[in-house]
Amino acid sequence: MTSATPQQTASALHLTAPALVACDIDGTLLNTGELPTAAARAAVERVRAAGHHVVLATGRSLVGALDAAAELGLDDAWIVASNGAVTAHLVGGEYEITDLHTIEPEPVIRVAVESMPGIRVAAEVVGVGYRVNTPFPDGELPGEQRSVRVLEELWAGPTPRLAIYGPAAFGLVPVLRAMSLTAIATRPDWVDVTPPALSKATALDKVRRQLGVEFHATVAIGDGENDLEMLRWASRSVAMGHASERVLAAADTVTGTIDDDGAAAALLSLLG
Structure with a gap:
């Protein structure tokens, strides 16, 4: 028996209560390095105006997620950043961190630099940017980059997320997962490392309960490997x-591509 193929989004989702609508950013609401389209911004605004909660759920650091929130016109919203390691509530342009999970970066950094000499490693500094052993190319990391003089400075304190960047970085995923860490290769040359048993989904469920949204009124839209748990979690x-x-x-359904403003179509399908 063949498995069912997700159908193209066409009709309304017919939600009967204000929903929690979790949206990935890069590859979903916008192309990385570009501004969201007018259609995406308008769709987000219409969904919010209808009383639904649009929650940004991203692998980006909090700094990067805040940039996207501003570009989308969001000044009162929940943000799940760093693949679920950081949750913040944005109100009137100011944010409060409501949940934060960290790892001790030293073991990860030692494995990375010993296995792949010359690899770049960034340790997130929440709300600021990153400590890096070697500067990352422009556009790869939002916020400040502070180059360290010695590796010990790179693991000077706990961090919610490490970014590992270099050719064949994906090869580190098995050993990092064997260390009971969450490791996701978002590209062959990029691995995100976050605390164990953590994902966008675990953070989103806490936000759902905080908002008092019933589980049947949860929606998720995404495009990447780090969205898998979120897509499986949502109703x-x-x-x-x-x-x-x-x-x-x-996923239950499939919308258009990023170039087709597929996320905008999916968002508008909430409205009937």
Whole structure:
């Protein structure tokens, strides 16, 4: 028997209560390095005006997520950043961190630099930017980059997220997972490392309970490997049309690609 193929988003989701609508940022609401389109901004505003909660759920650091929130016109919203390691409530342009999970970075950094000499490693400094052993290319990391003089400075304190960047960085994923860490290769040359048993989904469920939203009124829209748990968690899930087969299979429905403003179409489907 063949498995069902997710259907293209077309009709309204017919939610009967204010929903929690979790949206990935890069590859979903906007192309990385670009501003969201007018259609995406308008769709977010219409969903919020209808009384639903739009929650940004991203692998970006909090600094990067705040930039996207401003670009989308969000000044009162919940943000799940660093793949679930950081949760913040944005109100009137100011934010409060409501949940923070960290790791001790030294073991990860030692494994990375010993296994792959010359690899770049960044340790997130929440709300500021990153400590880096070698500067990352422009556009790869939002916020400040502070280059350390010695590796010991790189692991000077706990961090919610490490970014590992270099050719074949994905090869580090098995050993990092064997260390009971969450390691996701978002690209062959990029691995995000966060605390164990953590994902966008674990953070979103806390936000859901904080907002008093029933589980049946949860929606998730995403396109990447770090969206898998979120798509499986939501009562209704939508994959972007350009997503990998694995992501498409995890979703209930499929919308258009990022170039087709697929997220805007999915958001508007909430409104009937």
